[in-house]
Amino acid sequence: MLPQLPLDNWVNALVSWVYSALGPFCNLVSEFIKTIVTAITNEMTAIPWLVVLVVFSALAFLAGRWKLMIGTAIGLFLVYDLALWNDMMATLVLVILSAFVSVVIGLPIGIWSARSNRVYKLVAPLLDLMQTMPAFVYLVPVLIFFNIGLVPAIFATVVFAMPPVIRLTRLGILHVPTQLVEASRAFGASDRQLLWKVQIPLAMPSIKAGINQTIMLSLSMVVIASMIGAGGLGADVMSALQTINVGKGFEAGISIVILAVILDRISQKLGTGRMRRQTMGGNA
Amino acid sequence: MANFIELKNVTKIFGTRKAQALQLLQRGIGKEEILKQTGATVGVNQVSLTVKQGELFVLMGLSGSGKSTLLRCLNRLVEPTSGLIRIDDTDILSLSKKDLLRFRQTKMAMVFQHFALLPHRTVVENVAFGLELQNVSKADRLRIAREKLSLVGLEEWADYYPEDLSGGMQQRVGLARALANDPDILLMDEAFSALDPLIREDMQTELLQLQHRLHKTVVFITHDLNEALRLGDRIALMKDGQIIQCGTPDDIVSNPANEYVARFVRGVDLTKVLVAADVMKRPSPLLRLKDGPRVALRTLRDAGLSSGFVIDDARTLQGIVSVDALVTAVAEKKLSVSECSLEDVTPVRKDTSLDALLHRIVHSKYPLPVVDDKARLEGLILKSSILEALTSQGGEADAAATSTR
Numbered sequence: 295m296l297p298q299l300p301l302d303n304w305v306n307a308l309v310s311w312v313y314s315a316l317g318p319f320c321n322l323v324s325e326f327i328k329t330i331v332t333a334i335t336n337e338m339t340a341i342p343w344l345v346v347l348v349v350f351s352a353l354a355f356l357a358g359r360w361k362l363m364i365g366t367a368i369g370l371f372l373v374y375d376l377a378l379w380n381d382m383m384a385t386l387v388l389v390i391l392s393a394f395v396s397v398v399i400g401l402p403i404g405i406w407s408a409r410s411n412r413v414y415k416l417v418a419p420l421l422d423l424m425q426t427m428p429a430f431v432y433l434v435p436v437l438i439f440f441n442i443g444l445v446p447a448i449f450a451t452v453v454f455a456m457p458p459v460i461r462l463t464r465l466g467i468l469h470v471p472t473q474l475v476e477a478s479r480a481f482g483a484s485d486r487q488l489l490w491k492v493q494i495p496l497a498m499p500s501i502k503a504g505i506n507q508t509i510m511l512s513l514s515m516v517v518i519a520s521m522i523g524a525g526g527l528g529a530d531v532m533s534a535l536q537t538i539n540v541g542k543g544f545e546a547g548i549s550i551v552i553l554a555v556i557l558d559r560i561s562q563k564l565g566t567g568r569m570r571r572q573t574m575g576g577n578a
Numbered sequence: 579m580a581n582f583i584e585l586k587n588v589t590k591i592f593g594t595r596k597a598q599a600l601q602l603l604q605r606g607i608g609k610e611e612i613l614k615q616t617g618a619t620v621g622v623n624q625v626s627l628t629v630k631q632g633e634l635f636v637l638m639g640l641s642g643s644g645k646s647t648l649l650r651c652l653n654r655l656v657e658p659t660s661g662l663i664r665i666d667d668t669d670i671l672s673l674s675k676k677d678l679l680r681f682r683q684t685k686m687a688m689v690f691q692h693f694a695l696l697p698h699r700t701v702v703e704n705v706a707f708g709l710e711l712q713n714v715s716k717a718d719r720l721r722i723a724r725e726k727l728s729l730v731g732l733e734e735w736a737d738y739y740p741e742d743l744s745g746g747m748q749q750r751v752g753l754a755r756a757l758a759n760d761p762d763i764l765l766m767d768e769a770f771s772a773l774d775p776l777i778r779e780d781m782q783t784e785l786l787q788l789q790h791r792l793h794k795t796v797v798f799i800t801h802d803l804n805e806a807l808r809l810g811d812r813i814a815l816m817k818d819g820q821i822i823q824c825g826t827p828d829d830i831v832s833n834p835a836n837e838y839v840a841r842f843v844r845g846v847d848l849t850k851v852l853v854a855a856d857v858m859k860r861p862s863p864l865l866r867l868k869d870g871p872r873v874a875l876r877t878l879r880d881a882g883l884s885s886g887f888v889i890d891d892a893r894t895l896q897g898i899v900s901v902d903a904l905v906t907a908v909a910e911k912k913l914s915v916s917e918c919s920l921e922d923v924t925p926v927r928k929d930t931s932l933d934a935l936l937h938r939i940v941h942s943k944y945p946l947p948v949v950d951d952k953a954r955l956e957g958l959i960l961k962s963s964i965l966e967a968l969t970s971q972g973g974e975a976d977a978a979a980t981s982t983r
Contacts, residue, residue, distance in 0.1 A: 477694035479655055481708040481759070482683030491710070495698045 309435045317439065324440040331391060331444050339383045343374050346383075350556060357563035369552035378530060378549045385526035385553065388444070388519065389512040392451035396508045400456045401501070404463025405489065414464065421457040429454060429518050437522060447524030451515040458507035466500025467493045506561045513554045527553070582795050583629040583652070583763070588661030590647050590819075593618030596659050609818050621647040622658070623819035629812075632793040634786075636806040639816035645799050648816070649765055652797065653682050666762065683712045687756035691768035693748040695740040701751050702727060702736035708759040719758075726754040730784070746777035753785075757792070766798045770805065782808055803842060807831070815839055854935060855928040857964055858948045858957030864889055867896060867916040871907040874899070874915050887923075887947055888915055893954040895947055897922050925949040928956055932964065939964060 313320075338346075347370045354366035373382050407414035429450050436446040470493050478492045494501070520528025527550050534543035591599045599618035602611070609620045622644045629635045639645045650656035651663065654670060663670040665685065673681055687708060695704050702723045709719035727733045730750040732743075740748055749769060756764055770778045782805060789796060800806050806813050807827045814824040815835075823835035834840035863881050865874045865888045878886050878901055885900040897920030907918045925947040926935060939946055945958040 471694075473690060473692055473694045474696060476655060477688065477690055478707075478711075480653055480682060480688040480765075481711055481755075482679045482681070483711050484679055487711055491707075492696060496696075498698075 309438065313438055320439040321441065324443065324445045327445050327448070328443055331387065331448070334391075335384050335387045338387055339380045343370075343379050347371065347374070350560075353560050354556065357560045362559055362563075366556050369556060373549045373552055376545050376549065378527065378546060381525070381527045381530055381546075382549055382553060384524075385513075385516050385528065385550070388447065388451070388516065388524055388526055389509065389553075389557070392448050392455055392512045392515075393505070393509045395448065395452050396456040396512070397459055397505055399452070400459030400504070400508070401463055404460040404501075404504070405467060405494075407460065408464040408467035408493075409485075409489075417460065421460060424453050425457050429515070433518075433522060442523040444524055446522045447519035450522070451512050451519055454515050455508045455511040458511065459501075459504040462500045462504030462507065463497065466497025466504075469500065470496045502562075506558065509557050509561050510554065513550065513557065516550065581628040582631040582633075582666055583635075583797070584662075584664040585628070585651075586626050586662040587624045588622055588626070588648065588651055588663060589624050589659050590621040590644075590651060590656060591618050591659045592621055600660055620819050621656075622651065624661070625816075625819070625821055627814055627821060627824060629795060629797060631795055634789055634796045634798060634809055634811045636798045636800060636810035636813045637816060638800055638803065638806045638810075638813055640801055643816040644819035645816045646767055647819075649767055649797060649799050652763075652765060653686055653688065654678060683708065684759060685761055686763040686765055687759050687761040688765040688767065689749070689752045689756050689769040691771050693740070693745075693752045693772075695748055695751055695755075697740055700737050700739055701732065701743070704740065704751055705755045705758050707755060712759075723754070723758055726758045727751075729757065729788070730754045744777075745773050746781060749773060749781060750784075753788075757788075762795060764794050764796045766796060768799050768801070771800065771802070778805075785809065815842065853928065853932065854926050854930045854946075854948045854959060855956070857932065858928075858959050859963050861887060861947070861955055861958045864955070865899060865915055866890070867914065869915050871904045871912055871915060871918065875901065875904045875908065878904070885921075885944065887955065887958070888920060889955050895923070895925055895949055895953060895955045896920055898944060923947060925953070925955070926959075927951075935959065936964070 347367060350370060351363045351367045355363040373379055403417060407417045432453065433446060433450050436449050440446045440449065474492060474496065475488065478488050483491065516524070516526060516528035517531050518528070520526060520532050527546050530546035531543055531550070534540070534546060589600065589603065591603070593599065593616065595616040595618050599612050599616045599620065602615065603620060603623060609623065612618060612620055625648060637645045637648060647656050651658045652665070652670070654673075658671065661671075668681070670678075670681070695701075696707065699707070702720060705723035705726055706714075706719040709722060714722075724733060724736055727736055730753055732747060732750050732754065735743060735747065735751075740751065743751065749772075752769070770781045773781060785796075786809065798806075798809055800809075807830075810827055812824065812826055813830050815822045815830065817838060823830060823839050825833075830839065831843050834843050863877045863883075863886060865877065865886045867888060867890045869877075874886070878884070883901075885898050888896040888899050890896055899915060899918050899920055903918045903920075904915075907915075912918065923944065926938070926949070928948055928950055935946065939959060939961055945960045947955055948957045948959060950956050
């Protein structure tokens with residue numbers, strides 16, 4: 295009989311070795327991030343709900359005029375009425391923070407993998423892994439390193455939400471018409487100039503679609519994130535499930551959906567159309 | 579004038595086994611054989627040529643002849659496999675990356691077939707693009723860009739986006755962008771090929787006028803012999819990556835170097851290709867012998883004509899009758915056109931070549947009637963219809979030349 299490959303032992307050994315080497319450092323990082331995120335969340339929940347509602351409605355008006363604005367106001371009011379406001383703010387902070395980290399890391403990787411096929415060959419299977427590996431598999435070692443709480447939740451969310459930014463950034467840059475790239479080169483553009491003055495501006499719609507997708511995927515992770523101590527609306531869903539309180543579960547669920555729709559519409563619309571001429575035309 | 583651009587044995591081979599392919603090429607082995615043996619494609623085959631300062635040099639050939647590749651070797655958008663390129667005493671192929679960028683920014687500029695304007699920038703920002711790459715200050719580059727725009731007559735369009743402009747206007751922007759860097763050399767890659775014929779002619783005229791004022795050295799690529807003949811101080815004809823013939827337009831037309839060039843040149847002489855039937859218009863209105871003079875008179879008046887062609891029942895051409903003759907006939911109470919005095923005309927046969935007709939049509943007072951074998955009237959040739967045929971069929975002449983490959 296074929297001897298079984300002791301892959302499990304190897305991974306276990308690796309994890310405990312990394313922990314023994316980096317454990318204290320990880321704890322430090324974890325505490326640090328937790329302090330910051332908690333502070334931000336506290337600040338956010340301290341803002342009167344009506345102010346937040348007005349700000350979001352104004353953003354919605356800029357993105358989609360009256361219809362979206364009215365929908366946003368009604369939706370947010372409903373969440374407030376359901377007494378889920380603070381949980382929603384916690385979730386919002388988690389989502390925005392995770393999306394921000396995803397974009398900060400994902401954008402350069404996307405650009406890099408557009409410019410080098412070798413990098414892409416390395417990145418592509420990693421992206422597949424990030425999107426398909428069940429979250430719990432990498433959550434457990436992350437829990438070992440960072441303890442239960444916000445940090446592993448952000449980590450899990452970033453892992454799951456980052457791939458679209460990388461993929462769509464790469465795609466956007468590769469789809470810049472070759473004749474425009476050639477023309478830029480003919481006029482003596484350096485690699486850097488080509489990237490900033492031509493490729494990124496022209497890839498912007500695709501990059502924005504990637505950012506939008508990342509925000510949406512971040513939201514879809516909030517329930518899992520709550521299992522490892524992230525709090526927010528996900529925690530409400532979890533506790534409703536544990537007590538088999540379908541009504542409460544639905545309330546939390548619909549709040550997540552409301553937040554999702556608002557974030558989606560605003561992040562999508564603000565990125566296209568009118569913005570094109572204002573932001574892209576003016577950067578010369 | 580000094581040689582400004584000098585190419586020696588410039589060769590470009592695409593594929594993996596370049597060294598081997600190059601050896602075979604230098605031994606004089608053909609393109610197809612090299613492809614078979616090594617899988618490498620020869621894009622440009624040992625081209626040597628010189629372009630003088632201030633010359634408008636046309637590289638002509640059909641698609642796949644290597645002319646675009648050769649043009650891109652000049653600014654190393656395509657890296658030649660071997661050979662020597664000197665421009666204004668600089669060895670282009672030995673330039674470092676940084677020097678090459680500098681060289682592209684200042685020495686030469688390119689105009690593209692499909693304009694290649696940046697859609698996210700306004701017209702003036704597009705024109706300023708080359709200067710921006712040289713880190714010219716914003717105020718300066720926009721001022722220069724506006725100057726160049728007025729040179730091509732588009733100053734009012736400065737703040738529009740390329741998509742708001744027609745094709746011809748976009749290419750003017752492309753030209754202004756190329757001129758903004760004040761380059762010594764303009765590389766024009768099928769610059770007017772995507773434009774419709776009338777605009778294209780305007781652009782050719784404009785290029786010639788600009789060239790008259792600015793004296794740039796221009797390397798112009800085209801697949802259209804008419805364009806080449808019109809623009810070029812000298813023309814190089816390319817086929818399969820090689821230069822077949824290089825000379826003044828007169829040389830090329832009157833002393834074709836070989837059969838290929840001869841066919842190319844012949845394909846373009848439309849007056850020898852077209853026959854009367856190709857350019858004739860439907861004859862209308864026509865008068866019949868049995869028509870009454872009043873009816874005939876009204877028909878002509880309605881059409882705004884002072885005379886008309888008369889046919890019999892078998893459509894055989896009988897002659898021309900004038901309004902005056904008809905008026906007389908009415909006064910004399912004649913019953914039909916057949917009783918009027920008809921003017922004789924000599925018709926031309928359907929298959930007469932345009933070449934032979936030109937002289938007659940120029941000197942004829944009337945349109946020329948075209949008849950078939952049995953002297954039946956088939957159509958009329960007007961002066962305008964010949965001009966129309968000659969301009970509108972320019973594109974088909976290219977197709978004809980293609981089929982001779």
